Amino acid sequence: MRKIVVVDYPKDWDVAIEDVEVVDVQSYLTDTTYTDIKNARIFNLCRSYKYQSAGYYVSLLAEARGHKPIPSVTTMQDLKSPTIVRAITVELEELIKKSLAGLKSKTFTLSIYFGQNVAVKYEKLCKQLHDLFQAPLLRAQFVYKDDWVLQSISAIPINEVPDHHWRYLVRFAKAYFARHRFSGARITRKIYDLAILVDPDEKEPPSDKRAIQHFMDAADSLGFYVELITKDDYRRLPEFDALFIRETTSVNHHTYKFARKAFADGLVVIDDPESILRCTNKVYLAELLAKAKVPTPKTMIIHKDNRNQVEQELGLPCVLKKPDSSFSQGVVKAKTQECLKKELDEMLSDSELIIGQEFTPTDFDWRIGILDKQPLYACKYYMAKGHWQIYNWNGKKQDTEGDADTIPFEEVPFTVLHTALKAANLIGNGLYGVDLKEIDGKAYVIEVNDNPSIDSGCEDRILKKELYLSILKSIKKRIDNHKNFRTDE
Known part of the structure; x- marks a missing residue:
């Protein structure tokens, strides 16, 4: 992807940075050479972003051409509204207080050049403000009223950067553009930008x-x-073309927030927000599978008015599941009437509806990985040692998780593959893991996961690197289809 800096006059940016082109505003707006570029990121350093100014039209036409402008027109509008600025930055109140503590004045101006400031102590605050308002050069004005608050934030015209700041500006710019490597001699084939969302501290991540x-x-x-x-x-x-989520998803969680924003911004997203909503709520899944007549263990949606019928309907022991349970957490086996009452009391105090299923013990669960409505891999997940589930979070560390085998498709019973595909295809065409039990030659769906585990040495045991390529090829195809769709419009 080409990186193009647009300025009012070439003298405004006479800094040579590898892989970065500098173009004057008139050329970008009128020269068809730039109109026809398919993959470009536009760094708008025009002196003004005022409505209908040349700088405004740079970002507006960049968006129309399918380029990625920084700042976007939305950001330009946000910067002009004190109400929006306050709403967006409310989450930074504590960081602002901490960063500016000790200042003796009643006002403070923070210059942010490509996400950094000449004073290292403001590094975190600069990064957060830059992430919220993505513009190359920003000026944040703070005032002290009982405590420090952000009064306004605006773009800094390139010609107003003080001379003694330029050496810092150039250094920050080089670091910034190095981080955003989308083109250049070494990586000229880099056409797409992919973000993989991870949590370095997650104990049991999907990958x-x-x-x-x-x-x-x-x-x-x-x-x-x-x-x-x-x-x-x-x-x-907005810097990326696609988002691939590789941390455990949940609706009331930043993973869903990321998926929703990425989807709204036109990115290709796996897991897409709709799949997260559907898969992470077991009440929804139970209703969906029942309506489509997909075989499941005997299931009932439990609420306060029918809780006394659980034992009669499902027998004991039975399995109770919180709607948003995952990786066997929030799933319990009720063995006795006393245990059943206790667990129902606890779960129904948190959720109006929960799931109950008849207890169907097996030595292993099938997991069929599905992508683009086609099977991708098949595994047998064995129960944790001495436990009835794949995961035993209360067991010894070495016995937390059962063994797993990856199975060639020709060895997977037809009914397992067929039932898994039927279930997953009800959700969408994303990446799913369908868990099933095989009993007396029949397959029963336990759940459909939007964020299936793909670990080295397990799910990739047969396909090896081709498994990863298959998923990335799907993301690439989705990006191409999305771009072609926009072009056709």
Whole structure:
């Protein structure tokens, strides 16, 4: 992806940075050479972003051309509204107080050049403000009223940067553009930008570190610039073409917030927000599977008015599940009437509806990985040692998780594959893991996961690196289809 800095006059930016082109505003707005570029990121350093100014039209036409402008027109509008600025930055109140503590004046101006300031102590605050308002040069005005508050934030015209700041500005710019490597001699094949959302501190992530590296290698081989991002990078999503979520998803969680924003911004997203909503709520899944007549263990949606019928309907022991349970957490086995009452009391105090299923013990669960409505891999997940589930979070560390085998498709019973596909295809065409039990030659769906585990040495045991390539090829195809759709419009 080409990186183009647009300025009013070439003298405004006479800094040579590898892989960065400098174009004057008139050329970008009127020269068809730039109109026809398909993949470009536009860094708008015009002196003014005022409505209908040349700088305004740079970002507006960049968006119309399918380029990615920084700042976007939305950001320009946000910067003009004190109400929006306050609403967006409310989450930074504590950081502002901490960063500015000790200042003796009643006002303070913070200059932010490509996300940094000449004073290192303001580094975190600068980064957060830059992530919230993505513009190359920003000026934040703070006032002290019982405590420090952000009064306004605006773009700094390039010609107003003090001379003694220029050496810092150039250094920050070089670091900034190096981070955003989308083109250049060494990586000329980098056409797409992919963000992989991870949580470095997650104890049981969907993919281990080696698998994440395999994903990154696969992305690189297909022409992606790929970057691992965390929950702190929310405002950076518009920099990318696609978001691949590799941390455990939940609706009341930043993973859903990321998926929703990325989807709204036109990115290709796996897991997409609709899949997260559907898969992470077991009440929804139970209703969906029942309506489509997909076989499941005997299931009932439990609420306060029918809780006394659970034992009669499901027998004991039975399995109770919180609507948003995952990785066997929030799933319990009620063995006795006393245990059943206790668990129902607890679960129904948190949720109006929960799921109950008849207890169907097996030595292993099938997991069929599905992508684009086609099977991707098949595994047998064995129960944890001495336990009835795949995961035993209360067991000894070495016995937390059962063994797993990856199985060739020709050895997977037809009914298992067929039932898994039927269930997953009710959700969408994303990446899913369908868990099933096989009993007396029949397959029963336990759940559909929107964020299936893909670990090195397990799910990739048969396909190896081709597994990672398959997923990245799907993301690439989705980006191409999306771009073609926009072009056709």
